[in-house]
Amino acid sequence: MKEEDIKGIQELLVSPKKIAIIPHRSPDGDAMGSTLGLYHLLKKLGHDAVVIAPNEFPEFLAWLPESEKVLVYEKDKTNVTAVLQQAELVFTLDFNALHRTGEMENVLSKLTVPFIMVDHHQKPDNYAVYTYSDTNFGSTCEMIYNLILFLGHKNLIDKTIASCLYTGIVTDSGSFRFPSTTSMTHRVVAELLDIGVENGDIHNALFDNNSYHRLQLLGRALQNMKVLPEYKTSYIKLTQQELDEFHYVKGDTEGIVNYGLTIRGIIFTAIFIENKEEGIIKISFRSQGKFDVNQFARDYFNGGGHINAAGGKSTLSLDETIKQFESILSKQNFNV
Ligand SMILES: [Mn+2]
Structure with missing residues (x-):
């Protein structure tokens, strides 16, 4: 990430704000892990943060801490639109084109507040004031971990945040087997385990829950x-x-x-x-x-x-x- 972008984001976060954090439509483990991980961090920093998913997230992610507080746009368009319109800052995580939010794009594209994008897909659109986009990463969660470090808040990563981030890293890497898994990925995961992530329990929750x-x-x-x-x-x-x-x-x-x-x-x-x-x-x-x-x-x-x-x-x-x-x-x- 560019030094001036980090400074810019730090400045945006210097006073408490209403912040909307958006995953893509049909969110996966990385989308929900990254948005909820960032949500818990922003709350610790005193912000009024909310995760707004375009549509329902899958049941196997319902154990993620405070996932019950996630707003679902397509379930309650009027009220959620009002929440979006009050946001002073918007994070879009794990996608890079607003059409990935489905119908919610109509609301997002009319907002005039600053957007921050963190994502690892190719060819990002340029709707964000600050774009942290890098296809070398296997997951957005790994990038959020980096972002937290860039912002100087490593000490704020607790078991809750670490568990959210671990979820996206493990799901987007196919349990560490895709080639995008790097030595850095394993170093980040090692840090998360040291913070207290119960990796065995998370694997069970994610993968051993077939009906x-x-x-x-x-x-x-x-x-x-x-x-x-x-x-x-x-x-x-x-x-x-x-x-x-x-x-x-x-x-x-x-x-x-x-x-x-x-x-x-x-x-x-x-x-x-x-x-x-x-x-x-x-x-x-x-x-x-x-x-x-x-x-x-x-x-x-x-x-x-x-x-x-x-x-x-x-x-x-x-x-x-x-x-x-x-x-x-x-x-x-x-x-x-
Ligand atoms: Mn992803």
Whole structure:
């Protein structure tokens, strides 16, 4: 981070302020961990902080300290809009384009107060007065840890803040196995453990909380998997009917996409999930090595993300979307 940006943020935080902290829509462990971690720090500094999620966060994150105080825009648009309009400062964490907040973009884009962005995705928009954006980081939570140090508040990191930050680091790194995991990541985690993070309990809370239905849905998803060895590609599809059959609740399909990469020789995988309510097919892409799914998602499926993990969507039917996907594969170079 630039010295003058750190100074600028310090100046903004010098007197108590009403601060809104925003994760992206359909927030994940990193989005909720970073926003709540920063929230607890700002409260300790005497600010009137609030986390405002565009929509509901998944159940497996409900143990995060004070997640019950998170406001959900799409559940209560009128009141939450009023809260947003009173904010004197806005942090946007773990995303870099306001459309990632869905409908909430309409409110955010009209605010005139300063925005601060902390994020690790590619190609940030320039809506923020201070932008801390770096794709070398595996998680926004690791960047928030750095930001707290830059601001001179390391001594304020307690077990609560550390647990929030640990959550984003562990979820966004695939439990420390993605290549974005650095020696610095492990050093930060070591510090967080010294502060008292109960890593075993957090792993249990995050990963050992399947419902019976979710595992059955996973079983169906795996049976639906197609493998295209000539393109080193696999993909999974799930219809709305299948989601209904297994009593789908939000978060149930989280992580299923990753199974496609665990097949020997596969470097590219996708999951296509039909969403009748929104009238779209939601797509997640994963890759190993240099095959750039961020570019792929941007080029063909109205999305984006990171080089090895990205999302997109399609307004075609599920079958047509998959047909389109398969036809694009022949144009890709998988010998990267
Ligand atoms: Mn992230």
